Amino acid sequence: MKKNLLGALAVTTALSPLAAMAQTEVQFWHAFTGRLGELVKAQVEEFNASQDEFVVVESHKGNYSETLNAGIAAFRAGEQPHILMVFEVGTATMMSAKGAIKPVYEVMAESGASFDPDAYIGAVKGYYTTTDGDMLSLPFNSSTPVLWVNRDAMQAAGVDPDTDLSTWEKVGDVLEQLKAGGEDCPLVTAWQSWIHLENLSAYHNVPFASQDNGFAGLDTELMLNGPVQVAHLSAMGDWAKDGKFIYTGRRNEGGANFRAGECALFTESSAGYAGIKAEAEFDFDVRPLPYWEAVTSEPQNTIIGGASLWVMEGHDPEEYKGVGEFLSFLSSSDVQAAWHQNTGYLPITAEAGEATRAAGFYDENPGTDIAVIQMTAKEPTANSKGLRLGSFDQIRGIIDEELEAIWSGEKSAQEAMDSAKERGDALLRRFESANQ
Amino acid sequence: MEKRVTFRGWLLPLALIAPQVVISAVFFFYPAAQAVWQSLFIPDPFGLSSKFVGLGNFEFLLSDKFYRASFVTTAVFSTLVTLCSMIPALFLAVIADRLIKGSGAYRTLLIWPYAVAPAVAGVLWLFMFNTRVGVVSWYLGQLGYDWNHVLNGTEAMGLVVVASAWGRISYNFLFFFAALQSVPRSVIEAAAIDGARFWRRFFTIVLPLLSPTAFFLLVVNVVYAFFETFGVIHTITGGGPQQATTILVYKVFSDGFVGQDLGSSSAQSVILLIVVGLLTVIQFKYVEKRVHY
Numbered sequence: 127m128k129k130n131l132l133g134a135l136a137v138t139t140a141l142s143p144l145a146a147m148a149q150t151e152v153q154f155w156h157a158f159t160g161r162l163g164e165l166v167k168a169q170v171e172e173f174n175a176s177q178d179e180f181v182v183v184e185s186h187k188g189n190y191s192e193t194l195n196a197g198i199a200a201f202r203a204g205e206q207p208h209i210l211m212v213f214e215v216g217t218a219t220m221m222s223a224k225g226a227i228k229p230v231y232e233v234m235a236e237s238g239a240s241f242d243p244d245a246y247i248g249a250v251k252g253y254y255t256t257t258d259g260d261m262l263s264l265p266f267n268s269s270t271p272v273l274w275v276n277r278d279a280m281q282a283a284g285v286d287p288d289t290d291l292s293t294w295e296k297v298g299d300v301l302e303q304l305k306a307g308g309e310d311c312p313l314v315t316a317w318q319s320w321i322h323l324e325n326l327s328a329y330h331n332v333p334f335a336s337q338d339n340g341f342a343g344l345d346t347e348l349m350l351n352g353p354v355q356v357a358h359l360s361a362m363g364d365w366a367k368d369g370k371f372i373y374t375g376r377r378n379e380g381g382a383n384f385r386a387g388e389c390a391l392f393t394e395s396s397a398g399y400a401g402i403k404a405e406a407e408f409d410f411d412v413r414p415l416p417y418w419e420a421v422t423s424e425p426q427n428t429i430i431g432g433a434s435l436w437v438m439e440g441h442d443p444e445e446y447k448g449v450g451e452f453l454s455f456l457s458s459s460d461v462q463a464a465w466h467q468n469t470g471y472l473p474i475t476a477e478a479g480e481a482t483r484a485a486g487f488y489d490e491n492p493g494t495d496i497a498v499i500q501m502t503a504k505e506p507t508a509n510s511k512g513l514r515l516g517s518f519d520q521i522r523g524i525i526d527e528e529l530e531a532i533w534s535g536e537k538s539a540q541e542a543m544d545s546a547k548e549r550g551d552a553l554l555r556r557f558e559s560a561n562q
Numbered sequence: 563m564e565k566r567v568t569f570r571g572w573l574l575p576l577a578l579i580a581p582q583v584v585i586s587a588v589f590f591f592y593p594a595a596q597a598v599w600q601s602l603f604i605p606d607p608f609g610l611s612s613k614f615v616g617l618g619n620f621e622f623l624l625s626d627k628f629y630r631a632s633f634v635t636t637a638v639f640s641t642l643v644t645l646c647s648m649i650p651a652l653f654l655a656v657i658a659d660r661l662i663k664g665s666g667a668y669r670t671l672l673i674w675p676y677a678v679a680p681a682v683a684g685v686l687w688l689f690m691f692n693t694r695v696g697v698v699s700w701y702l703g704q705l706g707y708d709w710n711h712v713l714n715g716t717e718a719m720g721l722v723v724v725a726s727a728w729g730r731i732s733y734n735f736l737f738f739f740a741a742l743q744s745v746p747r748s749v750i751e752a753a754a755i756d757g758a759r760f761w762r763r764f765f766t767i768v769l770p771l772l773s774p775t776a777f778f779l780l781v782v783n784v785v786y787a788f789f790e791t792f793g794v795i796h797t798i799t800g801g802g803p804q805q806a807t808t809i810l811v812y813k814v815f816s817d818g819f820v821g822q823d824l825g826s827s828s829a830q831s832v833i834l835l836i837v838v839g840l841l842t843v844i845q846f847k848y849v850e851k852r853v854h855y
Binding site: 191195198201202219222223224225226373374375376379382383388517519520523526527528530531533534536549552553556559560561562 | 604605606607608609610612613615622626628693694695712713714800801802803804805816817819820821822823825826
């Protein structure tokens with residue numbers, strides 16, 4: 127009996143390297159559930175079916191923060207996956223973890239998979255690229271904020287649904303009319319810091335933080351208490367006081383109100399498309415994010431939110447070859463075009479965007495290209511390439527707290543942003559000293 | 563003559579206490595020592611490097627006025643949770659104890675909420691008080707009160723206190739109810755014959771006899787409010803609005819597991835350990851003197 131067991135053990139141990147040699151396994155940890163989870167699964171299955179050298183194994187590890195934590199904990203235990211999905215806020219944390227990550231440009235060069243850094247849309251890849259132009263992580267799901275309009279609610283309040291909403295000045299007038307027309311919730315937002323501070327800054331080409339928003343070094347300081355930001359938040363604060371802007375929470379709580387038809391205008395990610403399209407029982411359309419005419423006559427580009435794929439250090443070259451092939455597959459035009467059309471996320475390559483246009487998708491679904499145009503109309507500047515700040519998740523928490531103080535009327539916009547800067551800078555200094 | 567069990571030799575007694583010592587060492591002393599050690603460093607999240615800062619983490623924390631404010635928040639929160647969970651529990655236990663018929667059914671119903679996990683309880687209360695779709699906030703709206711715990715710190719605090727205390731009432735009820743059962747009937751009957759009314763009997767006889775139980779529950783509930791209410795706060799407010807509901811333990815979590823700042827997070831656990839240790843000492847030194855066993 128014992129002998130048999132030993133024999134069986136010997137056979138299995140002898141066999142398993144063979145099996146591994148036949149198909150190299152690549153672990154991929156992501157944060158998607160529901161419809162997005164299904165789409166990721168489909169991508170992985172398609173890749174696995176397309177060749178027989180590698181097998182990608184996808185697993186869901188919770189929300190963005192939890193997935194990042196799982197990756198960090200796994201690295202500490204020496205069991206890290208090959209590919210880890212990290213949200214844009216974690217970019218600086220990952221970048222500083224030299225020795226834990228393997229930059230994507232290196233992986234691609236070593237694996238010999240086809241890789242053309244110039245094929246990616248500048249405003250998308252910029253967020254994840256060094257100042258020297260080396261791509262550190264592969265952009266996966268990227269979106270940018272736009273203005274969603276409930277046309278029926280506009281009509282009900284006696285406002286022409288086709289009114290020009292391109293500037294905040296005009297939006298201000300419309301909010302006044304909506305309120306006068308009996309609308310209880312003229313404006314609602316999701317992700318307030320991302321849209322009304324981070325994107326606001328990029329869109330008006332003013333810095334959010336020094337050192338090129340943190341791209342040029344860790345010794346960066348927040349600059350979110352500048353006149354442009356303060357003027358915008360003061361206006362929002364006034365709207366909140368008059369009941370024209372309704373605050374619902376720090377994340378995307380406002381989405382439920384908008385999709386239920388309770389609100390007229392909604393600033394939210396372009397990736398809100400899938401949910402709004404599925405649930406809204408009213409006529410809606412998408413507009414570009416408004417800008418302040420008083421600041422600029424021509425807005426810069428908006429920046430992205432979402433996640434990118436990081437390759438972790440500590441695996442065999444053969445496995446990295448599989449990683450390279452998979453990343454190359456994900457970047458291919460067909461995969462990207464399908465992803466873009468199904469989710470409302472931006473295509474990461476210009477080619478995928480063109481393929482989508484050629485297929486007539488934008489004509490059938492008007493407004494879905496607004497996010498792409500908004501991102502790509504202008505070449506990104508140092509202020510609009512993205513943000514790279516340490517402890518950024520916590521800094522966003524601080525910003526949320528200070529914004530709540532504005533909405534409730536406890537602080538003026540200037541006081542709140544001065545305080546956000548002071549508190550955020552303390553965290554940036556800590557991050558700097560931990561990563562020297 | 564002192565009466566004691568004596569063991570010959572050391573082996574058996576050591577073997578008998580070994581499991582307890584091992585468990586304490588593995589699950590308490592080792593992690594606590596780790597926390598103290600780590601609180602002296604600023605490590606990077608991946609554990610690739612770490613920088614010795616001495617008491618720097620403590621200095622950073624104590625100079626942060628939001629951290630200091632968090633002590634006040636914690637004090638307010640835990641006092642309210644303890645009171646709101648003990649007083650109704652005592653009241654319910656006394657009422658249930660008086661019942662002759664059907665006390666078993668009431669007892670069972672009153673114990674149910676304890677089976678609900680804190681995070682789930684949090685979600686339940688959140689749905690009832692949701693500013694847009696909540697049933698309670700809708701009724702409040704009908705009465706002309708505009709409920710908005712998303713922006714109003716006092717309302718947010720009230721909501722997390724109620725949600726945390728709710729499930730706890732059951733636990734306290736169980737203890738009070740058991741204690742009431744052990745109050746000798748003869749004493750109460752004697753007082754009744756002397757003409758003492760129910761509430762007079764309650765305050766002069768029953769309550770003092772309940773004091774050991776009440777003291778035990780006080781210690782346990784304070785510890786509960788300090789540590790185990792995390793799930794409720796996480797689901798309902800996430801520590802907001804501003805920092806109105808950020809209690810110490812919630813900040814340990816958000817700095818350590820959201821912010822990846824393990825140095826500060828460790829320093830906070832050390833501070834928390836000291837605070838709760840001190841509180842327990844105070845409770846045993848001063849409050850226990852007033853307890854009659």
